[in-house]
Amino acid sequence: MSQRVVIAGGAGYIGSHVCVELMSRGDTLLIIDDFSNAHPEAIDRIRELSNANVVVLKRDLADPMHKADILEAIKAFRPDGAIHLAGLKAVGESVAEPERYYNVNIGSALTMIEALKAANAKKFVFSSSATVYGDGNTNPVNESGGTAPTNPYGRTKFFIEEILKDIAISDADWQIVNLRYFNPVGAHPSGRIGEDPNGIPNNLFPFMAQVAVGKRDKLSVFGNDYPTRDGSGVRDYIHVCDLAKGHAAALDYLAEDKKGAIDINLGAGKGYSVLEAVAAFKRASNRDIPFEITPRRDGDIAEIYAAS
Numbered sequence: 001m002s003q004r005v006v007i008a009g010g011a012g013y014i015g016s017h018v019c020v021e022l023m024s025r026g027d028t029l030l031i032i033d034d035f036s037n038a039h040p041e042a043i044d045r046i047r048e049l050s051n052a053n054v055v056v057l058k059r060d061l062a063d064p065m066h067k068a069d070i071l072e073a074i075k076a077f078r079p080d081g082a083i084h085l086a087g088l089k090a091v092g093e094s095v096a097e098p099e100r101y102y103n104v105n106i107g108s109a110l111t112m113i114e115a116l117k118a119a120n121a122k123k124f125v126f127s128s129s130a131t132v133y134g135d136g137n138t139n140p141v142n143e144s145g146g147t148a149p150t151n152p153y154g155r156t157k158f159f160i161e162e163i164l165k166d167i168a169i170s171d172a173d174w175q176i177v178n179l180r181y182f183n184p185v186g187a188h189p190s191g192r193i194g195e196d197p198n199g200i201p202n203n204l205f206p207f208m209a210q211v212a213v214g215k216r217d218k219l220s221v222f223g224n225d226y227p228t229r230d231g232s233g234v235r236d237y238i239h240v241c242d243l244a245k246g247h248a249a250a251l252d253y254l255a256e257d258k259k260g261a262i263d264i265n266l267g268a269g270k271g272y273s274v275l276e277a278v279a280a281f282k283r284a285s286n287r288d289i290p291f292e293i294t295p296r297r298d299g300d301i302a303e304i305y306a307a308s
């Protein structure tokens with residue numbers, strides 16, 4: 001059954017893939033994005049790839065001056081529910097500027113909750129992260145794993161999950177899914193949308209991609225002395241198109257009138273090391289990926305992957 005869905009952060013890397021997936025199956029979307037970390041062209045490309053039109057509201061969910069407009073637009077759209085992906089996501093930056101991270105990420109989530117309540121559309125899919133687990137769980141990790149995020153970015157994700165659980169307790173009509181993403185990578189097969197971070201990439205795959213195209217000389221592999229099979233860090237890399245399908249499945253689940261709040265891991269259920277990822281990227285791109293081993297990155301854990 002097609003749905004009317006608000007997509008906050010719909011122009012970003014993950015959001016754009018979610019939009020294409022949902023529009024291709026007939027859902028009608030209202031995208032809200034401030035384009036602070038997204039390209040306006042992403043919208044043209046979403047339209048092109050899904051062969052459908054989409055309404056876009058360029059507003060900042062964390063800006064009190066934009067709130068009235070956002071509430072009005074969401075109400076007028078008459079949504080069934082929303083997917084909330086808007087937020088800041090750089091770990092290092094969150095350590096340096098925690099107030100900004102708490103303001104923007106938690107403020108945006110609260111605005112979305114208020115708007116959906118006012119529109120009487122109490123279905124909420126939240127873009128959370130496996131970062132809420134932190135270190136200390138035995139792999140593979142399932143949703144009952146202990147939560148201990150290690151930085152302000154991770155704590156914003158954790159706190160928003162907790163806020164949503166409190167909201168679900170306060171009003172039994174709310175239907176909430178917290179999607180805990182492992183490591184999303186890759187791009188739509190058309191090559192028209194993908195990950196294109198501003199500045200020096202923080203994450204492994206965009207960094208490798210920039211080395212492959214000659215934009216950067218070499219990759220730094222952060223540590224080869226972890227207690228893993230080859231000493232480099234192990235993560236669960238999930239293709240962004242599979243991740244997008246996970247959002248569609250979450251909406252279908254909520255359409256069955258499921259009440260309350262639930263946490264769901266979105267991972268591939270398999271861990272790969274950094275060195276294995278480099279070898280695979282080399283094979284797939286047919287390009288060399290020069291690298292050097294450098295010291296561990298602060299805050300990194302040895303290994304995390306989802307239970308399948």
Ligand code: UD1
Nearest residue numbers: 091129131202203204205207220221222233235274299300
């Ligand atoms: C990071 C964040 C996580 C966030 C996720 C998605 C940290 C500590 N965690 O996850 O909170 O949800 O991104 O935005 O930043 N690596 C290298 N060289 C590089 C980059 C990475 O060796 O240049 C290694 C890392 O040490 C790690 C693996 O590659 O073992 C994956 O790193 P990355 O892509 O940054 O993701 P996470 O650290 O897992």
